[in-house]
Structures are given as structure tokens and as C-alpha cells.
Amino acid sequence: MKQLFYLISVSILTFSCKNTTAPGETKPAANPKTEVAVAYPSDTIQLHNEVTLNAAATYLLKSDAKANSTGYITSMNVRPGDRISRGSVLFGLQTKEARALGNTINTLDKSFRFNGTTTVVSPATGYVVMLNHQIGDYVQDGEILATVTDASSFGFVVDVPYEYLQLIKNQNSLSVKLPDGNSLPAKIAKVMPSVDPVSQTVKVLLHVPGSSRIPENLIGTVTFSKTTAYGLSVPKMAILSDETQSSFWVMKMTNDTTAVKIPVVKGAETDKYIQIKSGNLTAKDRVIISGNFGLSDTATVKIKNP
Incomplete structure (x- = not known):
């Protein structure tokens, strides 16, 4: 009986030594990483500290095709958006007198060769952006019949803060990035001799070769380096x-x-x-x-x- 009690006591003591964690306690977790x-x-x-400015496509010059006599428009050879060359015939005019007389004068004297018609030609090479009349309209001498953009005056206008004016003028090469991701080489054509009184910016015109298909008022960007580190x-x-x-x-x-x-x-x-x-x-x-x-x-x- 004593031996049995001894064996039970040793077993309980051994189990207690192995289970050292108190009830309700957990092992400490490793620090999260x-x-x-x-x-x-x-x-x-x-590192190039760069300046990015907006550039707006524009035609600095627009020319008006005007009636060269008082009369009726008898023909019209253009539509809005057409590209035309300088000297192209845009309109045909017949004077009020010619329409009233008809062929009476030619019938009386064929050598007179009176027809009373004139033509109006394009004052510039570019696009027709406005038509003010149509066939049959009666117009006065000097009245504007159409407006044509001057292709030679096309460029991108950049409003440059005055403190950056000399920086952009010193750039050996510039490019205009278009919204579709394409970039066009550009060079400074003109610097306007005035500063905006509010924003203190100067308008700089950039000439872009081969830009005949770029629509007016398209916004691109011009980027140049301010400092290099x-x-x-x-x-x-x-x-x-x-x-x-x-x-x-x-x-x-x-x-x-x-x-x-x-x-x-x-x-x-x-x-x-x-x-x-x-x-x-x-x-x-x-x-x-x-x-x-x-x-x-x-x-x-x-x-x-x-």
C-alpha cells in the first residue's frame, strides 16, 4: 500500500513540473515584422527641375474677304472649314444695275461686252472659318463675306511668367506635347512687347513646322529646365x-x-x-x-x- 501511494505521488509531481504554464496564460508572441x-x-x-506651361494653338492673323461692289451673290465656291489658297475665287457678284438691265446693252451694242459681274478672291492661304452670306444675298460694297485664317501666322501661344522669360529664350530646343501624346519641335517666333498686368506673364509665340492639320485652340504643353542639380x-x-x-x-x-x-x-x-x-x-x-x-x-x- 505504501508503494502504491509513493508511485501516485511521484506521477503527480512529474506532471506538475512539465506543465509550467499557469491557466489563462499564453506564450509571448514574437515581435511582428x-x-x-x-x-x-x-x-x-x-535632376532637372522643370517648368511646364500650357500652349494654345492659334492663328494670330485672320483676313476678311470683302465684296468689291454692290450687288447680288451669284456663286459661292467655298464652305466652312475648306482650305484655300491666296487668290482662289470665293464668290461671284452681279451688280444691281446689271441685273436690272439684263442683256439689253449687249443686244444694242455687242462690242460693249457688258455683263456687270465681278469675283471675290481669297486674301490669304488658310482655312475658311466663317461665311456670312449665301447665294442670292444682296451685299454692299466693302461688306465682309467670309473670314480666312492666315496659315503663315499659325503657332502656339505660351503665357510665360516674366521670371522665366530669359530661361525659355535660352533653350536650344523646345517641343510642344499634344494631348494625344505626340510631340512637335518648336522654336520661338515672337515675344510680345507687353506684360499682363494681373498675371505678370508675357505671350510667346512658338512656330511649329508642319502643323497645318492642328485645330485652333488645341491645348498642348511646353516643358523646359529651370535648374539642374x-x-x-x-x-x-x-x-x-x-x-x-x-x-x-x-x-x-x-x-x-x-x-x-x-x-x-x-x-x-x-x-x-x-x-x-x-x-x-x-x-x-x-x-x-x-x-x-x-x-x-x-x-x-x-x-x-x-
Whole structure:
């Protein structure tokens, strides 16, 4: 009986030693690790701080085709939107007297050769943008019959802030990017000698070769470099800031699992990179470019497999 009691006591003691976790307690979980992607800063990228301005297609000059006598329109050879050449016949006119007399004079004297008709020709090469009359209308001498754009005056007008005027004039090459993604080479044709009193901008006309099919009032963009920066730069996604965007920092990896907060001062930036003017960074450091939002200083992270 004593031996049985001894064996039961030893068994209970052994089971109690193995089960050291108190009821209701759980084992401590491992610290969670945020998955991040990293990249190296670069000291070989040239950052161009660019200015983008809107450019509107326009015809600076429009010419009017006017009646050269008082009478009736007997023929019309154009329609709105037609492209015509300088000197093309647009309208035929018959004077009021000719219509009243008819062929009476020619019947009396055939050598007189009176018909009382005249023609109105195009004053410029371009497109017909407005027709004011139709066949049969009675018009006065000097009355505007049609308006024709002057193709030689076509260009893109850019409202350039005065502080950028010299910059755009110094550009060796410019291009106008159209809404469909195409780009056209352009050069400065004229700089208007006045400044808008409100916006303090100067109108600059850009000549674009081979632009005969571009419609008026189409809006494109012109981009040129304001400054060029050299030095250490990081991907734009690596830069973090506070709510007021008054201070900036990056998260730098000190080893494979720890990221620390490094304050930086920004310089020039593009759509992909930002220059680092100052900060404890080198081209050999790794900075976090994904998963860095909300990380605290000395955060525990896990680098994603590439």
C-alpha cells in the first residue's frame, strides 16, 4: 500500500513540473515584422527641375474677304472649314444695275461686252472659318463675306511668367506635347512687347513646322529646365514628411531587420527622384521605398524577396 501511494505521488509531481504554464496564460508572441522594399541612393543622376506651361494653338492673323461692289451673290465656291489658297475665287457678284438691265446693252451694242459681274478672291492661304452670306444675298460694297485664317501666322501661344522669360529664350530646343501624346519641335517666333498686368506673364509665340492639320485652340504643353542639380538622390517614395511638410526623413536600414529614422533636407526633385542636400546617407546605405509609412524609429522590419 505504501508503494502504491509513493508511485501516485511521484506521477503527480512529474506532471506538475512539465506543465509550467499557469491557466489563462499564453506564450509571448514574437515581435511582428513589417515587410519592406529597399533601394540604394544614387550619386550619378542629374535632376532637372522643370517648368511646364500650357500652349494654345492659334492663328494670330485672320483676313476678311470683302465684296468689291454692290450687288447680288451669284456663286459661292467655298464652305466652312475648306482650305484655300491666296487668290482662289470665293464668290461671284452681279451688280444691281446689271441685273436690272439684263442683256439689253449687249443686244444694242455687242462690242460693249457688258455683263456687270465681278469675283471675290481669297486674301490669304488658310482655312475658311466663317461665311456670312449665301447665294442670292444682296451685299454692299466693302461688306465682309467670309473670314480666312492666315496659315503663315499659325503657332502656339505660351503665357510665360516674366521670371522665366530669359530661361525659355535660352533653350536650344523646345517641343510642344499634344494631348494625344505626340510631340512637335518648336522654336520661338515672337515675344510680345507687353506684360499682363494681373498675371505678370508675357505671350510667346512658338512656330511649329508642319502643323497645318492642328485645330485652333488645341491645348498642348511646353516643358523646359529651370535648374539642374547633381549629387546624392533617392527614389521619391523613400521620402516621408510630417503633416505640415516642414520636416522630411527617410528610413535607413542599419542591418537586415532594423530601420532607423534619418532626417534629411530636400533639394531638386523630379517625378521619380529627390535630391538630398544634407542627411546621414551615402550611396552604400539602403533606404526603404515601400512599407515605410508609419514606421517608428528603430522599427523591426523584414526585407521582401526581390
